[in-house]
Amino acid sequence: MKVLWTSFSLCLISISVLAQSPLTGQASLESVTVYRVGAELNHKARISLPKGRSELLINNVANVLDENSLQIAAGANVTIMSATFERNFLKDENKSPAYLKLEDSLKVASRELTKTRNIRTSEENTLVLLDKNQSLHGNSASVAELIKLADYYKTKQLELRNSVALLKEKEVVQEKQVTKIQQQLEELNANPDKNGGQLVLQVMAENAATTDISISYLTPNAYWTVYYDLRSDKTTEPLKILYKANVMQSTGIDWKKVKLTLSTGNPSQNGTAPVLSAWFLRYGTEYQLRGRVAGTQMQNRIQTLEERAAPPAAPLAEMVVTQDKGIADFTTANENQLSATFDIDIPYDIAPTGKQHSVTLKEYTVPARYKYYAVPKADPDAFLMAEITDYEKFNFLPGEANIIFENMYVGKSFIDPNATSDTLNLSVGRDKKVIVKREKITDVAAGVKFLGSQKKQTFTYEIRVRNAKKEPVNLLLKDQYPVSTDKNMEVELLESSDAAVNTETGVLTWKLSIEPGETKKVRLSYSVKYPKDKIIANL
Incomplete structure (x- = not known):
């Protein structure tokens, strides 16, 4: 009887040890939705569970995740009682x-x-x-x-x-x-962070069975940025826009042959609508006023930068797709209520290195009207611009653009769809064959005059534009004269060569049509009168 009791005790101890030993499973990454900030990862794990309650360790999940976003689903006869995220990187199963x-x-x-x-x-x-x-040894050797x-x-x-x-x-x-x-x-x-994490699940199974466990969550350690290739062979042809993405991830796990989706949304952004409260005015010191104004200006500047970096809610519209076969043909753009997604049908491999991984999303052909643009006071070169109307339906995202003109890389530009004008002007690069020269005309007699207590200075500039191309060009030429901010300072525009003048900003605009080999000239002349005992620092 004593021996039987000992055997039974050993059996209970053995059963207890087995019950306490957690089951282990690998989470297989199946699909990823990458947002402008963060990503949603979707895993599946196939586990054989005993009847009753078990502790289950799921490896190969991201090194950082938002536990509030964690969603776990199992078979009909399996209940997930609790889930805990761990980052014990000393365990072999957590090593990347x-x-x-x-x-x-x-x-x-x-x-x-x-x-x-x-x-x-x-x-x-x-x-x-x-x-x-x-x-x-010895002397016997010969x-x-x-x-x-x-x-x-x-x-x-x-x-x-x-x-x-x-x-x-x-x-x-x-x-x-x-x-x-x-x-x-x-x-x-x-x-x-270069290693993966682990989920600890407490599960209850009605019967012993093999079940599939689905796991999804948000992680901040992945994002994507947009950039473009602008291609133009001739100014008489439409503009080709290659919509691309740089995908980065440092989740600690390899993305091997995963279904990849890119979304313009941001799930980490606060979705609560703002509410205004009463605005009570109080007296303060001048020092406090200056500090508050400066702070407000800085805050406005920060908000402006954030708005520029933030993705728009809507996606790219369906434009004309080029017939070149490539990765873009395997990408589908879908429009949602608050964002857009790009579903890529080809499985992708992206290592957790944090380095940029380029993905081509779509290639579009957009009707454009080309023109040249020059501001010789600021830059001596003429720029070729592609003018796109009704661009709101395209819903571009802000991003840097590589410019390829006539099969040559000519530089970089920036697509800013947040402009308030009804026309989007995309810089296609500098054109050295449209030559612009701005020179100051020296006139000693008319340069400086003293009129009593007043001093009057006259400035004259001549701008010459030569078309060295084989076809005519249309050039939008801009310059400016100063604008007075003091009642004792008088500015007079003397000559503008029939330019369109904005008196509030002092900007002059000429629209020039220049034939091949032709040179055109325009003049800008203005005078500034102010007290002779004063100095204008930026004149």
Whole structure:
């Protein structure tokens, strides 16, 4: 009876240990939706569960996740009781594939280094033994035997010393390789974000069964940015716009052959509508007023930058798609109520390095009207501009653009769809064949005059534009004259060569049509009268 009780106790202990040991499963990443900030990851894990309550460890999830966004679903007879996120990177199951690969590489490299060292030591010991035994014992050896023995020692020593030298060189190379791998492992250990995380689930199964567990969550360690390629072969042809994305992720897990979707939305942005409260005025000091005004200006500047960086709510409209076969043909643009998504049908591999991974989304052909634009006071070159009307229906995102004109890379531009005008002007680059020169005309007689207590200065500029191209060009030319901010300062526009004048800003605009080989001239002249005891710093 005593033996039976002992066996039964051991059985209970065994059952208790088994019940406390957690089950382990790997989360397979199936699809990812990348937002402008953050990403939603969707996993599946197939687990065999015993009847009753179990603790389940799910590996290969992101290193950082928003636990409020965590959603887990299992089979009909399985209940998820609780879920906890862990980042215990000392466990082997939480090490990233890159870390495990480096560990294997270190083992192989260390093994090869040990072999090389052992061979070198053996050769060196043989050389020492040879040196000790090369002396001749007795005087019975003939001259021929002495010569033969000397040749043997010489040949063997040379062979061993050469072998040792080569082994030392090989050893140095292998030591560098081992050191390099060790440093890479140390970098991974120093940055735990390069490894994945783990979910601890408490589950209850009505019956023993194998079930699929679906897991989705948001992680901040991924995002995408937009950029464009603007291509134009001739000013008589439409503008080609390649819509591209740079995708970055540092979630600690490899995205291997995942279904990738890019969204213009931002799930981390506060979705609560603002409410105005009463605005009570109070007296304050002048110092407080100045500080508040400066702070308001800075806040407005920050808000302006944020608005420029923020993606618009709507997507790109369906424009004319080019017939070139490429990745863009496998991308579908979908319009939602508050955002847009680009579904890519080709599975993607993106490593968790945080480096940019370029993805081509769509290629469009957009009707455009080309013109040249020059502001010689600010820049001596003329710029070719592509003018797009009704651009609101395209709903572009703000982003940098690479410019390729006539099959040549000519620079960068920026697409800013948040402009308030009804026309979007895209810079296609500089054109050196439209030559613009702005020169100041020196006139001593009319330059400076003193009229009593007043001083009057006159400025005259001549702008020459030459068309060195084989076709006519239309040029929008701009310059300016100063605007007075003081009642004692008088500015008068004397000559404008029939320019359109904005008196509030002082900007002059000429619309010039220039034939091939033709040169056109315009003049700008203005005077500034102010008290002679004053100095205008920026005149």
